[in-house]
Amino acid sequence: xxxxxxxxxxxxxxxxDLPEPAPAAGCxxxxxxxxxxxxxxxxxxxxxxxFFTYPRILGHxxxxxxxxxxxxxxxxxxxDRVGVIPYMHCGTCIACRGGKTNCCTDMKVLxxxxxxxxxxxxxxxxxxxxxxxxxxxxxxxxLEPFAIGAHAVRRSGLAAGETALVIGGGPIxxxxxxxxxxxxxxVVAMDVNxxxxxxxxxxxxxxxxxxxxxxxxxxxxxxxxxxxxxxVFDATGNAQSMSAAFAYTAxxxxxxxxxxxxxxxxxxxxxxxxxxxxxxxSRNATREDFERVMEVxxxxxxxxxxxxxxxxxxxxxxxxxxxxxxPESKVIKAVVTL
Numbered sequence: 001x002x003x004x005x006x007x008x009x010x011x012x013x014x015x016x017d018l019p020e021p022a023p024a025a026g027c028x029x030x031x032x033x034x035x036x037x038x039x040x041x042x043x044x045x046x047x048x049x050x051f052f053t054y055p056r057i058l059g060h061x062x063x064x065x066x067x068x069x070x071x072x073x074x075x076x077x078x079x080d081r082v083g084v085i086p087y088m089h090c091g092t093c094i095a096c097r098g099g100k101t102n103c104c105t106d107m108k109v110l111x112x113x114x115x116x117x118x119x120x121x122x123x124x125x126x127x128x129x130x131x132x133x134x135x136x137x138x139x140x141x142x143l144e145p146f147a148i149g150a151h152a153v154r155r156s157g158l159a160a161g162e163t164a165l166v167i168g169g170g171p172i173x174x175x176x177x178x179x180x181x182x183x184x185x186x187v188v189a190m191d192v193n194x195x196x197x198x199x200x201x202x203x204x205x206x207x208x209x210x211x212x213x214x215x216x217x218x219x220x221x222x223x224x225x226x227x228x229x230x231x232v233f234d235a236t237g238n239a240q241s242m243s244a245a246f247a248y249t250a251x252x253x254x255x256x257x258x259x260x261x262x263x264x265x266x267x268x269x270x271x272x273x274x275x276x277x278x279x280x281x282s283r284n285a286t287r288e289d290f291e292r293v294m295e296v297x298x299x300x301x302x303x304x305x306x307x308x309x310x311x312x313x314x315x316x317x318x319x320x321x322x323x324x325x326x327p328e329s330k331v332i333k334a335v336v337t338l
Contacts, residue, residue, distance in 0.1 A: 003119030004317060007055045009047035012318045018057075021123035028069035028126050030082060032117050034141035035314075035336040036061025038171065039237060039259075040112060042325060050262040051112060059118035060086035060111040063132065063140035072126045083130040083140040083294075084117065086110035087284045102151065102284035109284070118317075120338060130290050139297050139304045141335065146293040146302065147285035149175025149235075152258045153183060154289065155282050156231050160184030163229040165220065165248055167212070169196030171307070171333045172258060173235035177204035178302060180233075188223060190216060190248075195330055203306055212241070220248055229253065239263040246272060254278040310334040 003018040021029050041058045043049035062084040069076055076082070089096050089104035096104050110116040132140035149172060158164055164180045166173050169191040177200060180187045189200040190210040197209040208223040210216050220228065228250035234242050237259030246267045249255045255277055257265075272279075296302055309332040312320040317336045324331050 001120050002314070003057055004314075005055050005118075006044055006058050009054070010045065012045075012321065013055075014315075014318060018119055021121050023068065024123055025070075026072075026125055026127070027123045028072075028076065028082075028129060029067045029121055029123050030062075030064040030084070030129070031067045031121050031338075032059075032062060032064040032119065033137045033338055034063045035059045035118055035338070036141045036145060037321075037324065037334040037336065038145060043237075044112070045321065046325075048262060049112070050260065056111070057115035057118050058111045059116035060084070060109060061141050061144045062086065062110075062117040062122075063137045063143075064117075064122075066129075067121065069126065074126055074129070074131070076126060076129060076131060081132050081135065081137065081140060083132045083135075083143040083290070084110070084124055085128040085130060085285075085287060085290055086116065086144060088114065088125070088128065099286070102286050107284075118336070130287075130294060132294065134298050135294065136304075138308060138335065142302075142304050142307065142333070143290050143293050143297070144285070145171050145333070146175040146178070146297070147289040148172055148258065148282075149177075150179045150292050151285035151289040152176055152233055152235075152256055152282040153179040154292075155280060156233070156254050156256050158183050158185050158231050162186070162231060163188065163224050163227075164231045164233065165190060165210075165229040166206075166233045166235060167191070167241055167245055167248075168235035168237075168259060169193065169200045170235065173233070174200060174204055174307065174332070176233045176235055176258060177206050179296075180231075181205060182296065182301070185231075186224075188220065188229065190220070193327075196332075199332065203303065217247060231256065233258050235259045237261045239265060243267060246277065249275065249277055251275045252277075254280060256280045256282050258282050308333045308335050312336055314338045
């Protein structure tokens with residue numbers, strides 16, 4: 001079986017003899033058709049991904065076709081188109097018992113803690129498959145990144161009429177914007193890249209933008225009637241941005257860290273207490289979030305075609321990957337096709 005292994009920092013290896021997935025009770029063998037490339041993959045390749053060891057088969061934004069499956073309560077069958085929930089939770093820890101499977105104490109994420117889907121076939125627990133026959137394969141592969149945004153918005157408690165600032169106009173930030181807008185909020189995007197701000201305006205239909213390099217606090221106050229937003233989402237994965245985000249959040253507001261960085265975050269405690277801020281981490285997503293995204297996608301409200309800006313065939317991925325790292329490539333989302 002063919003597959004691509006991140007053998008070490010900065011090096012992929014194309015393999016032709018990977019072992020076939022072994023049949024297992026409660027699992028299905030899925031033929032992979034689409035693999036989304038995300039920030040986790042880029043960080044892993046560069047050696048900046050927390051919780052990561054080498055060698056590793058990357059790939060957790062996945063869609064495919066069921067090749068083998070036994071009797072199951074979900075009613076899935078051979079030939080079904082599926083998306084994958086890549087977060088393998090234990091089901092018994094305090095988080096799982098409380099319904100927060102997204103932050104299981106023994107989490108194993110495909111392509112991070114365990115080998116992922118950058119190969120022709122993979123065995124996946126049936127409980128972690130989403131029937132997606134109503135979606136295209138591209139859409140099914142994008143369920144995961146959009147579910148992260150949907151989860152962050154749901155966790156924040158964002159309500160209609162509130163103003164939300166989304167810092168970071170990358171693929172995860174765009175998902176946050178889309179689901180914040182679906183809640184009836186006023187949404188402002190902040191980024192250092194004007195191209196990404198323009199894409200945010202056009203693709204997500206946000207209300208305003210802020211250049212993070214040009215008096216961002218003044219601009220934010222100007223576009224929001226002299227007030228700070230009640231909810232701020234930081235989707236940058238940048239320690240400096242995450243620390244600065246405290247200054248952009250209204251008194252009594254909520255600051256949600258969607259991005260992950262391998263660093264300590266510092267903030268000024270008196271300012272934090274003065275504002276009585278609520279600081280939240282938002283990790284991964286739950287099945288509820290995936291199902292919500294699937295409903296929105298099926299309705300046509302999320303334009304996946306424009307969200308995917310770059311593509312490569314499986315055999316060409318290694319040669320294309322370095323280009324996708326370059327800012328001038330203007331990648332929003334790259335997808336590998338099998």
